[in-house]
Amino acid sequence: MRRAWTRELLGWFAALGVSIAVAGQVAASARSELLFRDGDSLIVAMFARSALAGGPLDWAMSSVLFLPESGVFAGVDALLPLDLDGLLAVNAVVNLLALYGVIRLTAGRRHEGSAPVAWSLVALCAFGVLAATETSASRDALELASLQLTTTYYSSTVVALIAVIGLMRRALDRPGPVCVVAVAPIAAVATLTNPLFAVWATVPLTVLLAIGFFRSRARGRMLLLLAVLVGGTALGFLARIPFSAWIANTGAGYAQPELWMQSIGYYGGLLGDRLSTPLGLLGALVTAALIVLAAFRTARASTDAERFVAAAGWMLPLLVTLGAIALGTHAARYLQPIAFAPLLALVAAPRALRLPERPARQAAAVASIVLLVAGGLSIPRLAAAAQAPDPDLTCVTDWVNASGRTGAGQFWSVRLPKAHLDDPAQLVQVDNRLNAYAWLVNRTDFAVGEVSFLVEDAQSVQWELPTPAVPESVVPCGRYRILDYGSTTLPLGPPHS
Structure with missing residues (x-):
């Protein structure tokens, strides 16, 4: 035995x-x-x-x-x-x-x-x-x-x-x-x-x-x-x-x-x-x-x-x-x-x-x-791969954490920053028309109703916003961009999956 x-x-x-x-x-x-x-x-x-x-x-x-x-x-x-x-x-x-x-x-x-x-x-x-x-x-x-x-x-x-x-x-x-x-x-x-x-x-x-x-x-x-x-x-x-x-x-x-x-x-x-x-x-x-x-x-x-x-x-x-x-x-x-x-x-x-x-x-x-x-x-080797720096991602998460506001992004673009935020609800998952995208996400995020900035990268589809708006500033973060609308808010559309 x-x-x-x-x-x-x-x-x-x-x-x-x-x-x-x-x-x-x-x-x-x-x-x-x-x-x-x-x-x-x-x-x-x-x-x-x-x-x-x-x-x-x-x-x-x-x-x-x-x-x-x-x-x-x-x-x-x-x-x-x-x-x-x-x-x-x-x-x-x-x-x-x-x-x-x-x-x-x-x-x-x-x-x-x-x-x-x-x-x-x-x-x-x-x-x-x-x-x-x-x-x-x-x-x-x-x-x-x-x-x-x-x-x-x-x-x-x-x-x-x-x-x-x-x-x-x-x-x-x-x-x-x-x-x-x-x-x-x-x-x-x-x-x-x-x-x-x-x-x-x-x-x-x-x-x-x-x-x-x-x-x-x-x-x-x-x-x-x-x-x-x-x-x-x-x-x-x-x-x-x-x-x-x-x-x-x-x-x-x-x-x-x-x-x-x-x-x-x-x-x-x-x-x-x-x-x-x-x-x-x-x-x-x-x-x-x-x-x-x-x-x-x-x-x-x-x-x-x-x-x-x-x-x-x-x-x-x-x-x-x-x-x-x-x-x-x-x-x-x-x-x-x-x-x-x-x-x-x-x-x-x-x-x-x-x-x-x-x-x-x-x-x-x-x-x-x-x-x-x-x-x-x-x-x-495994630890080095897990700790590999990603300055572009850090740039986005630091900015969003410091903003105290809620923004949005499309599925393939926003998932990584959302997962790394102190409060993932600060980034809402949407489609390119700003309709809430209820897919592999907590739908309680959509209760905010509106957002004041957008996160995008090369995988993002061209935005078609429900209301005309021009960002007050664009924050470059390497492969990401943050479109900051400041005091202007963008309403979220109805959720879909």
Whole structure:
């Protein structure tokens, strides 16, 4: 028992080292734009801080509620005296540790001849390699692994999906009610916060369990797992009803089956862009190798549990991709299972290498220490990325904080300054006609009714103000400009999403 706990603890320490190293690498690349400055990526931080402040909450969310993500961010914020970028950096490490945890769950219980901790670390390292090959600043690039480091792009959904697979694997490995019952609350919470869980997990795993029902001797357990998964997902959809006032978009409009041809062209173009760089090609080859390994493991599996996990490694990317095309979607983030599902090939059958026990333990301890040290050496790199000066942003936030007044800006232009203000309500989110834009924002901001300055940058659409007005002064702040109307106020139009 003591050896088992030591082994698990070494695994977590090594995973921490890998997580810090990967986060440091991604944060040091152009991908840091998604970690620290992307308009979408700031919603969790803004919501969590609003909730911690104890003010009124009337949020306009997308179809995703970000509840687990916000809980994690709020916990980190409450524990650590860091600024916003520092908290986002720590959150990236926490997300990767959570990924390791569910991969370890999926690797199964340790028994004679298995090495689930070692193979879970190998899987996390493989994921880190994929993330390290992703260096674009674009949220629409086919660079899917690094999205797990953000607070916004479905990190909790990824963790929930792999956790469900892990629980099902353990339920198939050894009969018992605990793992079976645990599937339901995870599916319910995952669906409550993000209905995409039903597309990524419930539908593909239903297919896998249905196939297993006809091929396996454990038909009763397969059927029970299927019922619990579908039941938990249904409960999650029901639980969304009380949050309907916060859901500005149910997501139904994202499905446009008639655009499936355009969807093929869109994703094909993203794939071409990914393969056009050496790092992108390397990432694609690693992914392809893992998918092939998953198919091989499926064919050679010796138990239902191994077969289920291995099959998920190649069937989830296939079914999710086909589903995304069939629904006519145009967003790279919907294909995230391509990045994380193939990792399951490495833990489907985590067999130990045939080495003498003592040298094997020593090698594992040395490897864990090396990975932890590598992570420690990456802390300054991650900290430097989180503390990188942004004089343009500082110029805007200092001016707005000192003004004591309320201004406005368009979504992509105003999100970053708004998130960094002492009082985010000082910047109201509007469209180019000064109508309140109720999207990923607290609608209580709109109660001010009027503003006296506008913040703009190159992403801002030309203003069409409801009343003619000329700014008394224009404050240059690098890539931003502040149009200060002084004593003149501009009325806000009706809110829309």
